[in-house]
Amino acid sequence: MRRILIVGNWKMHKTASEAADLVHRLSVLVPKADGVDVILAPPFTALHAVAQALPRSSPFTLAAQNLHWEDQGAFTGEVSAPMLKELGCRSVIVGHSERRRLFRESDAEINQKVLAALRHELRPILCLGETLPEREAGRTEEVVTGQLLGGLAGTSKDGLLMVTLSYEPVWAIGGGRAAPPGQVTLVHERLRAVIAREWGSEAAQAIRILYGGSVSTTNVGGFLASPQVDGALVGGACLDPQSFATIIGLAQGAAR
């Protein structure tokens, strides 16, 4: 059975000291999270502060929001997998729609990032999702399948077992307009079918597929009620410790 995973993507919010404060407050509200996995993804500059602020018994693990595919070199402004590992990251978000859209990341670049993460045993959380015009043109399946196969090209079955997918329709992010759980379930089924075809049914059953896009305390239960949805990638709502704690509690209630 796939364990539910909740990821908090802080995006470009919180200085290091603000991040430590948020983690202290969250740790009081969520001293443990039996039955579910919870990952915090603060900005690069707050990773160290968050790692230091987490109690030893904390249920939270750390992720970065991005990485470069080379280990080192003349890449001004970039951060590599070994650097993230040393800071205590176990996972890394790759291919978020804001990176694809605002920073023009291609599937080929995203693929290099996935492979670099896997080389260093960082678990990639690969984001996929269609824009509103793509959905309206009936192209959702084609778009997410292309992103899946492009992003995971050259990934072995063992590598795939380290990957988490997060389906995040671009039109549902940040606007308070989440996708209907029924639609999300259909896309997740489709993604699992493609994985079964490419990597085998065992991999398709094992891989976790999250939903992201305006997840809140009021709608998360509806997503987790679908056996196809293995958790949530939470943006805005993870910055409020009370809301994020409530979401984690609801996920525990839905734990399988």
Ligand code: PGA
């Ligand atoms: P949101 O962000 O929850 O604020 O919509 C989700 C995301 O971008 O992953």
